[in-house]
Every structure is written in C-alpha cells, then in structure tokens.
Amino acid sequence: MDYVKLINCMRCGMCLPACPTYKETFLETASPRGRVALVRKVQEGQLDQSERLLEYLSLCLDCQACASACPCGVNAGELVAEFTCERKSESGLGFMEDLILRKLVPHPDRLEASMAPMRAYQRTGLQKLVRKLGILKMFPKQLERMEGLLPDLPARPLRQEIREVTPAVGTERGTVGFFLGCVMSLIFSDASRATIQLLSALGYKVITPKNQVCCGAPNMLGGDLEGLKEAARTNVDLFGGHEVDFIVTDCGGCGAELKKYGHHLEGDVPATEFSSKVRDISQVLALHAEELFPLLKPLDLRVTYHDPCHIAHCQGIRKEPRDLLKLIPGLQYTELNEADACCGSAGTYNIERPEMSDRILKRKLDNIRASGAQVLVTSNPGCLLQLKKGLAEHLPQVRIMHLTELLAMSMQL
Amino acid sequence: MEESFINELKTIVGEQYTLTDRESLAVYGYDSTPELESLPGAVLLPGSTEEVARIMRLCHGAGVCVTPRGSGTNLSGGSLSAGGVVVQTSRLNRLLEIDEENLTATVEPGLITSALHREVEARGLFYPPDPGSMNISTMGGNVAENSGGLRGLKYGVTADYVMGLETILADGDLLRTGGKVVKDVAGYSLNPLLVSSEGTLGFFTGITVKLIPKPQTKTTMLAHFPVLQDAAMAVSAIIAAKVIPATLEFLDKVTIKCVEDYAHVGLPLNVDAVLLIEVDGHPAVVAEEAASVAEICKKYRCSFFQTAQNPAEALKLTEARRTALSALARLKPTTILEDATVPRSCIAAMLKVIQDSAKKYDVTIGTFGHAGDGNLHPTCLTDERDQDEIKRAHAAFAEIFDAAIAMGGTITGEHGVGLAKKKYLPKLVGESGIRVMRGIKNAFDPKGILNPGKIF
Numbered sequence A: 001m002d003y004v005k006l007i008n009c010m011r012c013g014m015c016l017p018a019c020p021t022y023k024e025t026f027l028e029t030a031s032p033r034g035r036v037a038l039v040r041k042v043q044e045g046q047l048d049q050s051e052r053l054l055e056y057l058s059l060c061l062d063c064q065a066c067a068s069a070c071p072c073g074v075n076a077g078e079l080v081a082e083f084t085c086e087r088k089s090e091s092g093l094g095f096m097e098d099l100i101l102r103k104l105v106p107h108p109d110r111l112e113a114s115m116a117p118m119r120a121y122q123r124t125g126l127q128k129l130v131r132k133l134g135i136l137k138m139f140p141k142q143l144e145r146m147e148g149l150l151p152d153l154p155a156r157p158l159r160q161e162i163r164e165v166t167p168a169v170g171t172e173r174g175t176v177g178f179f180l181g182c183v184m185s186l187i188f189s190d191a192s193r194a195t196i197q198l199l200s201a202l203g204y205k206v207i208t209p210k211n212q213v214c215c216g217a218p219n220m221l222g223g224d225l226e227g228l229k230e231a232a233r234t235n236v237d238l239f240g241g242h243e244v245d246f247i248v249t250d251c252g253g254c255g256a257e258l259k260k261y262g263h264h265l266e267g268d269v270p271a272t273e274f275s276s277k278v279r280d281i282s283q284v285l286a287l288h289a290e291e292l293f294p295l296l297k298p299l300d301l302r303v304t305y306h307d308p309c310h311i312a313h314c315q316g317i318r319k320e321p322r323d324l325l326k327l328i329p330g331l332q333y334t335e336l337n338e339a340d341a342c343c344g345s346a347g348t349y350n351i352e353r354p355e356m357s358d359r360i361l362k363r364k365l366d367n368i369r370a371s372g373a374q375v376l377v378t379s380n381p382g383c384l385l386q387l388k389k390g391l392a393e394h395l396p397q398v399r400i401m402h403l404t405e406l407l408a409m410s411m412q413l
Numbered sequence B: 001m002e003e004s005f006i007n008e009l010k011t012i013v014g015e016q017y018t019l020t021d022r023e024s025l026a027v028y029g030y031d032s033t034p035e036l037e038s039l040p041g042a043v044l045l046p047g048s049t050e051e052v053a054r055i056m057r058l059c060h061g062a063g064v065c066v067t068p069r070g071s072g073t074n075l076s077g078g079s080l081s082a083g084g085v086v087v088q089t090s091r092l093n094r095l096l097e098i099d100e101e102n103l104t105a106t107v108e109p110g111l112i113t114s115a116l117h118r119e120v121e122a123r124g125l126f127y128p129p130d131p132g133s134m135n136i137s138t139m140g141g142n143v144a145e146n147s148g149g150l151r152g153l154k155y156g157v158t159a160d161y162v163m164g165l166e167t168i169l170a171d172g173d174l175l176r177t178g179g180k181v182v183k184d185v186a187g188y189s190l191n192p193l194l195v196s197s198e199g200t201l202g203f204f205t206g207i208t209v210k211l212i213p214k215p216q217t218k219t220t221m222l223a224h225f226p227v228l229q230d231a232a233m234a235v236s237a238i239i240a241a242k243v244i245p246a247t248l249e250f251l252d253k254v255t256i257k258c259v260e261d262y263a264h265v266g267l268p269l270n271v272d273a274v275l276l277i278e279v280d281g282h283p284a285v286v287a288e289e290a291a292s293v294a295e296i297c298k299k300y301r302c303s304f305f306q307t308a309q310n311p312a313e314a315l316k317l318t319e320a321r322r323t324a325l326s327a328l329a330r331l332k333p334t335t336i337l338e339d340a341t342v343p344r345s346c347i348a349a350m351l352k353v354i355q356d357s358a359k360k361y362d363v364t365i366g367t368f369g370h371a372g373d374g375n376l377h378p379t380c381l382t383d384e385r386d387q388d389e390i391k392r393a394h395a396a397f398a399e400i401f402d403a404a405i406a407m408g409g410t411i412t413g414e415h416g417v418g419l420a421k422k423k424y425l426p427k428l429v430g431e432s433g434i435r436v437m438r439g440i441k442n443a444f445d446p447k448g449i450l451n452p453g454k455i456f
Ligand SMILES: Cc1cc2nc3c(=O)[nH]c(=O)nc-3n(C[C@H](O)[C@H](O)[C@H](O)COP(=O)(O)OP(=O)(O)OC[C@H]3O[C@@H](n4cnc5c(N)ncnc54)[C@H](O)[C@@H]3O)c2cc1C
Pocket: A011, A012, A013, B031, B032, B067, B068, B069, B070, B071, B072, B073, B074, B075, B077, B078, B079, B089, B109, B130, B131, B132, B133, B136, B137, B138, B139, B140, B141, B142, B143, B144, B145, B146, B147, B148, B149, B150, B198, B199, B200, B202, B203, B204, B205, B322, B325, B326, B414, B415, B451
C-alpha cells in the first residue's frame, strides 16, 4: 500500500456528501475521510488491525463516488479495497474462496455447469414451490437473499450460443473484440446479444473469443491477487491474438477491471495496450451517433438512467449513455435525482451487508419513483440484479432494461 | 474516561449514540486543520436539545470538558478535544421553519448549509452565506466560526444574518438571544458575541437567520490576467468604481492549475491570475454592472474576458472555485492555509508580501481567496514529513501575519483562531483585548469546560 496516497487526503470532507453510507449514518467511521484515516493509522501503527476496524471498513461499498468528489485526487474506495484485499491475501484463501475463485470462476464451463441446477430449479417449478412454502427461511439468511436476487435464467448461457465471429452488416468499418461478462452471459444474455447486434449493425465485425475467462474482479474482492493476475494474463494473451480496434464490453464492472490490466500486470506492454483499447459499449455507440440515429424508430416512453458506479465513478462515463437515450425519437428522458449514487448492489455487498444495502436501495427507489419514469435504464449486471428485485417488490410498474436492450428495441432488432 | 461516567452518558443519548471504541475516537480526533490531532474520551450524538442540556449538566457537575462539533471542516482545530467529550450535531439537522412573513428560517445546528439554500431558494428566498464548504459544513459550525463565503463582498458574512439563537450554557441552562425582531436593544447584544465564539461560550441548539428575496438574475464572469498585480489592482478599481459584485474571487497560477486538473472547466493555464466575478440583482443593474466590470478588467490588461452563457456554465465555474483549497493538495500531501485579511485597498500590497515571503523562505505558496473582501488564502504546499520545510512555511506565515496587522488587517478573516492561530492573537488584540475576552469567557463558563484551550 502506497503511504503517500494515504497522506494525500487532507481531510477537507468534500467526499462526505457523496458517500452513500455516510449519508445514511452521518458517522465519520462510515465516511471516506474516516476510512482513509483508519487505514493510515494502521499503517502508522497507531491502531491495530482489529476485527472492529475491518468491520468498519467493510461497510464501504467501493462505489468510488468519493473519488469523483475528491479534488485532491484521493480514491478512498480503492484504498480501502486494496487494504482489505491485502489483509485477505495475507491470511490466505479459505476453503470456499479457493473453491469459488480458483476452481470455479476462472473456468467458464464449470461456472456454467454450476448454474444448471439453478436453471432446473426454476424450470421445474421447484422455485415457486420453495418460495411458497418459505423453505428458505430455514437456511442462512444469505442464501435466502441470493435466491431472491436471481431473476429467471435464460435457457442457455450466451457464451454457448454466440458465434465466435459475427460479421458486420453492410460495409465493414472495423473489428471489435467483445468481452462477454460472466453474469451478462449467464443471466442477462438478451442484453449482450443486443450489444453484439448493435455493433454489427453499425458495421463492426465482432469477435467473441470462446476461451475468455472472468475479468478477475471477484478475485480482487476475495483477496486473490494471484488469481486476478492469472485472469488478466489469459485475457490479454487471448485478445492479443486478434487484430481489433476496440475491446468492447457491456458490463460496467468488467470494463472497470479490464481498464486496470495495465496496472495489474505492471510493465507488461501487451496488458497496457489491451487496457487502452477497452471501451464501454456506450463509448463506441456514441462515436457513431450520426449513423445510429436513422436506424432508430420512435419509442413513446418516459425513461431515466441510473449511473452504475463502475461506469460513472470508475470509468468517468456519464454523458454517452444519456446522449444515446436522447437520440431515440419520441423518448422522454428525465434525469434521475442522485443518478450516480450507488444502488447498494456493489458486488456481493447486498448479500454481505443486507441492512445497509436495503437502506441505500430504498433511497434509489424513492428517487426512481419521483422521476416518474416507466423504464429505468442502466448498464451493469450488479445494478440490474439489485434494481430488478427492488422494482419488482416496490415499483412493479417500472421496467428495467440494459442500455443496449432499449436501443435494440428502438431499432426493432 | 471512567466507565461509570460513560454509562451515565449512555443513559442520556443511548448506547448506540455513545462512541468510545478506539476507531471512532480516532476519526473524531481530526478536522480539516493540517498538523493537528487529539483524541477525545468519548463522542456523543444527541438527538434533541434536551439531551444536549443533560449532557452539559452532567459534564459540568463532573468537570468534564465538552467540545461541540458539526462536520469537522473548520481550519483552525476548533473541533478537537483532548480527552473530553465531543458532542456532534449530525442528528440535530432539521429545518424547523421558514417564516415567509418575517423572512426568517429557524434551523437545528446540524443542518448542512447548502440544504438550507435549497429549501429557501425553492421559495424565492435567499440565504447568502456560502462558504466554500457549504455542501459539508453545518449551520452550527458556520455560526460558531462566523463563516464567510463567495458572496461575502455584497452580502456580508454569517453574523449579518443571525437574528436569534437558542444556546445551552455550560451548566446546562438555556439562553435565548434575539429572535425574529429586526430591532432589539434590550441589554447587551449577545448574538454577535456568540457568533464566532468557536464553541467556547455555549452550545447552539437553535438558530434563526434572516432571509432576503432571491436576486432576480446574475451574471458570472471570468477575467484572465497575465500579470498578477494587474488582477489585484482591478479588484480595488472595481470597488472604487462603486460596483459591488456579489462575488469577486481571485485564483493565482498554482491554484488555477490544480483546480483545472480536477474540474476541467477550461481555466487558462498560461496566465498569472484569474478573477471570478458575479454581479446579481435587477436585470438592468446587472447588465450595467457587468459592463463596468468588463471595462475595468480590460483597463487593467486582462487578456481574455469570458461571460458564462447559461446558469449551468456559471455553476461550473463557481463550483470549481469551491474546490480550490482541496485541489491544491494534489501537488503536495500537506497544505497549510492561512486566512490573513487586509483592507481591500491593500490587496495588491498583500499579494506582493506573500510572493516575497514565499521566495525568502523557499516555499511554494498558492494563493486564492475572497479578494473583494481583502481576504486571501495563501496556501503553503508542503509535506508533513519534511520538518525543515514545515518550519520555513510557518516562518513565512508569521511574516505574512505581521504584514497584515501592519496594514490594519487581521490574522483570520473567517477560519477562526481555534488552536492554530492562538499564538498570534495577542499580537493583534493586545493584552487588553485578551483580558476582556477572558472576562467574557468567565462570565459564560466559569468552570472553563466548554471547548477549553481554544482562542486564547
Ligand atoms: C474545502 C473547504 C472550504 C472552506 N471554505 C470556507 C469559506 O469559504 N469560508 C469560511 O468561512 N470557511 C470555510 N471553510 C472552513 C469551515 O468549513 C467553516 O469554518 C465551517 O463553518 C465549519 O463548519 P463545521 O460544521 O464543519 O464545523 P466544525 O468544524 O465541526 O466546528 C467548527 C467550530 O464550531 C464549533 N461548533 C460546531 N457546532 C456548534 C454548535 N452547535 N454550537 C456551538 N459551537 C459549535 C466547534 O466547536 C468548532 O469550534 C472551508 C473549509 C474547507 C474544508
């Protein structure tokens, strides 16, 4: 951990009003400024690395709204994540972490196979029965929450379905590599299918390498730095084998991680090159707004947009998705209040810190209600899962869609 | 702090709102003041005036010190406590009333300043004090520090808007001063005494402020000056021309670069200074004043004069200015900023003193501030690990303070004395000044338990 990054925080407090957990608690221990101070005091030997201290830090969503708000360039969220990751990796991977991060996540086939029982569980009607009988109440709370978050799964993961090369429609303007996120493929395959169609409709040949592996974000979360580097290595080498203009993803979380490969594999030229080519889908589509516009058919809908943290705060992308939505004829765009505030999903946060996650989600839902929108657009699977569940329970009249799904709908693809 | 005493505190505010773990104490052991830290014995988050009174009564009886705290953004160490009880106001954050007939607002001390702005402006009203920290700072902190802001030149500072206070005294008794009346000469004027008392005279639990009608329109302008002194002279010339802008802010080259690096609002990187100027009021007057300002800036050789084309552009510029202090910390980890204030005709002379001191002591100083108020914030960019440089920085500031006093100015215009400027106060107010202040402190708090060690 770089000590200078910690002492760069001058404690002005500009981050306080941006931090979702501070806004809920008004506690300094739950603020970015406070977290940086705690980490710094551990580094300086003034505080022990106690359970309580780690507990305080674990309330951080790592949404990085603090980084956007910090005029001195301190990224409190990232510093906390780095610190926690280092602590976890010091104590080694536990049995479950090893199982998930090493034996499951890096192997798409196994990951997909592991979802099969879930799919069966839904398709056979077992899910309905289980929910009705309240059987999950007998299991740990976390399991119940996980089950509750899961929407209906597609019949097959997109990765198994999609061709490795999707040709351009019309004249080819270039080639992109498509990075298909695990959750996108397993759960939101319709959105990623739409993404590929959009790219191809705009004249891109889309290459989706079959052997790509998880971006590594879960490894970072679990303190598995080695696993993270392995994932980066595999993907860099794999995409390096294709001539592409951009590496595109429609998953905010993957995009943020892929853009850091150059940092993770420090000094590695191909990794830096890889990262410099990574684009969120909205960035690529916005480049071609003029060509896109004539393809869009009117949609008579009131729409608002929720900024995923991994897109707005981690990648600084705010304008492109909005511009794209406003391009759709007939669509009435309304800006969401606190649009770039976290929805409480934050990786596995909604399972690990359910109480705080629910409070943050409630604030988001209140803002969505006030916006009067019929459709909520966002572009990150974590947000999609969290908000889909939240809307279903509290605002069933509002539909949630990935940005590319709505665009594809307007193009009648 | 003894366990039995802590248990008594818990019976007042509840277990959940009594923080005594090491981690919590550590994070309430700092505020935005560089170089200063000290650990409190306990942190309390009361939920009502009644609880504040009971805390004060208990601590008074036990001889335990109490330090009020808002958001901890003050720049003079005012909210730090060595071993005492820190009483934080975040749960006392209600906007109690907006009285449109009397043009007042009554708030609890923990309300965030900009939250008040939003509410009153939605009703066509205006609460002008807008410190750079207005999105973080509390009304209680603003009153206790008599905070200024970007609109101070035309509209004045917090003190000019405080009409009534509800204060819990050191022994737990309640004191009401002022109210909604616009005239009041019954006895000593206690409001102005309490405003800027830095938590040493009483604990504010209710604040009534004056509101004014919201100005109909405003124009925001930015003038680039290749030569620093020209910008300073333009400031004096604007005021001498009997134009009183709401905002007349100055940023030097170092500050411009840091702010631009963060905010990307298109500030010029090749000039010595910019002035951010805002005139507001009746549209006809605004147009006239904006024209005079432009003319004067050109006369003083501004190389470029830009007028914000819409409210969004204007907001971007003022918001960027608000980040100046924090943005300066991009360059070096430790930023020591000062608050010396001089009669505004002396701005040019003061800037020269700052430049000379920086050179003499070989330190980097970025300067920005409320130029129209004669209130500059020379900010030394340094590194707390380099003790030699820190020493030189303090030496430079000592010289700057002397010069400010010699010009008929003051050592702090808005940040307060607290701990940080204690040693300079006698120089400014003399022995008699300190004696009178001590007498006042004694009258309010004979046991000396309220925020001890601050100011003198
Ligand atoms: C980036 C930045 C920009 C700033 N810009 C400006 C500016 O433009 N103008 C300006 O004047 N200041 C400015 N400040 C300084 C600071 O924000 C102000 O002093 C502010 O009023 C402090 O409010 P707070 O709620 O943080 O109070 P705190 O820092 O918590 O407390 C300040 C003092 O008030 C006392 N206090 C707090 N609440 C109460 C209460 N209820 N009763 C009695 N005493 C109380 C405390 O004991 C302490 O002495 C800036 C600070 C930062 C970090």
